Amino acid sequence: MTDAGLKALLVARGLEEGFAKVGICRPDAVPETAARLAAFLDAGHHGQMGWMAERVKWRGSAAALWPQARSVIMLAEAYTPEGNPMTGLAARDRGVVSCYAQGKDYHDLVKRRLKRLGRWLVDQSGCEIKVFVDTAPVMEKPLAQAAGLGWQGKHTNLLGRDLGNWVFLGAIFTTLELPVDAPEVDHCGTCSACLDICPTEAFPAPYRLDARRCISYLTIEHKGPVDEDLRGLMGNRIYGCDDCLAVCPWNKFAVAAGEIGYQPRVGLPELAELAMLDDAAFRARFAGSPIKRIGRDRFVRNVLYAIGNSGMPGLRGAAMGLLDDADPAVADAARWAVGRL
Structure with missing residues (x-):
C-alpha cells in the first residue's frame, strides 16, 4: 500500500471513530514554538503553572519529545454545546461550569478513540506510535494549525472554518513518514x-x-x-x-458533538x-x-x-x-x- 493510500484510510478511519477532522504534519513543523513559549514564560504569563517550564525543551519541540517520530497525526473532536453557554451568567444564584467540563472527562474519551485508531495503524503498517491528550508536553494547537485543522485565533484557542472552536485535540506520534497536509492560515481578520x-x-x-x-x-x-x-x-x-x-x-459553522458522553x-x-x-x-x-x-x-x-x-x-x-x-x-x-x- 502506498503512503498516500494508507493516509486516506487513516483519515477515513479517524472520522469513523468520531473525530471531526484529521490532519498530518511533521514533528518539526513549527520551529517558532520554542521562542514563543520562552517569551510567554519569561513574561510570567503562566502564573503558578510551573509544569510548563519544567519540561520546556520537550514542550517547545515535538521533535525533541520523541526523536524517532516522523509524523504527527492531529485530530479534533467536537464538544459543541447545543445552546449559548453565556445565558447562565444571568442566574446569579447558580454556578456556571465551562462546557468542556459539563460531561465526562474528555481525557478518557479522546484517549480511548486515539488508542483504537493507533492500534489500527500499527496493525496496518507495523509502525510505532505514542498517543497524547493534553497530559504531556505537546503543543497541540500549533501542531494542529500546521496539520491544517484550523488556526490559533486571537483568543489563542484553535478554531476552524469548518469546525468552530469547540474542539478537543489529540495527537498520535508515529514513526511512519506520512504525506502532510497544508497548514491553515489565519482568518480572524479585524474581528476582536x-x-x-x-x-x-x-x-x-x-x-x-x-x-x-x-x-x-x-x-x-x-x-x-x-x-x-x-x-x-x-x-x-x-x-x-x-x-x-x-x-x-x-x-456558526461549528460541528455538532457526536459523543454522548459530552x-x-x-x-x-x-x-x-x-x-x-x-x-x-x-x-x-x-x-x-x-x-x-x-x-x-x-x-x-x-x-x-x-x-x-x-x-x-x-x-x-x-x-x-x-x-x-x-x-x-x-x-x-x-x-x-x-x-x-
Whole structure:
C-alpha cells in the first residue's frame, strides 16, 4: 500500500471513530514554538503553572519529545454545546461550569478513540506510535494549525472554518513518514470579539494570553486566594470560562458533538448547595468529571467568590457557614463573600 493510500484510510478511519477532522504534519513543523513559549514564560504569563517550564525543551519541540517520530497525526473532536453557554451568567444564584467540563472527562474519551485508531495503524503498517491528550508536553494547537485543522485565533484557542472552536485535540506520534497536509492560515481578520468580551482583560494583545488574569486559570489552576481585584470580575463562573469561545463568529459553522458522553450532566447547580459539599460529597458528585481534579477546597473557594458576586443577601448564610473552614483559602473567600453581601 502506498503512503498516500494508507493516509486516506487513516483519515477515513479517524472520522469513523468520531473525530471531526484529521490532519498530518511533521514533528518539526513549527520551529517558532520554542521562542514563543520562552517569551510567554519569561513574561510570567503562566502564573503558578510551573509544569510548563519544567519540561520546556520537550514542550517547545515535538521533535525533541520523541526523536524517532516522523509524523504527527492531529485530530479534533467536537464538544459543541447545543445552546449559548453565556445565558447562565444571568442566574446569579447558580454556578456556571465551562462546557468542556459539563460531561465526562474528555481525557478518557479522546484517549480511548486515539488508542483504537493507533492500534489500527500499527496493525496496518507495523509502525510505532505514542498517543497524547493534553497530559504531556505537546503543543497541540500549533501542531494542529500546521496539520491544517484550523488556526490559533486571537483568543489563542484553535478554531476552524469548518469546525468552530469547540474542539478537543489529540495527537498520535508515529514513526511512519506520512504525506502532510497544508497548514491553515489565519482568518480572524479585524474581528476582536473574543478580546473585547473577556471580563478580566486577560489578553494583553491579540494572540497573547496572560493566564494570571484568565478566569479558566484562576478557577482551575490557581492555588490559594485569588487577587481581590479579580474576584469581583469572575461573576458566577465556578469552573472555567467560555466567553471568548462563545462569541467567536466562526461558531456558526461549528460541528455538532457526536459523543454522548459530552452531554451536560452538571447543568447550573445552586451555589448554596455547592457550598455545603465536604470532600467526600464533592468526590461523589463529580466522579468521572474533569471538575474532580481541582479538589473540594479550590472548588468551594470558587463557589464562595460566586456567592460574593451574586448580590443576593439570602446566600450570606451559606458563606457564613464556612468562615472557620479548615482550608485558609476557603475561609478567606467566605469572609470576602460575607463582606460583599
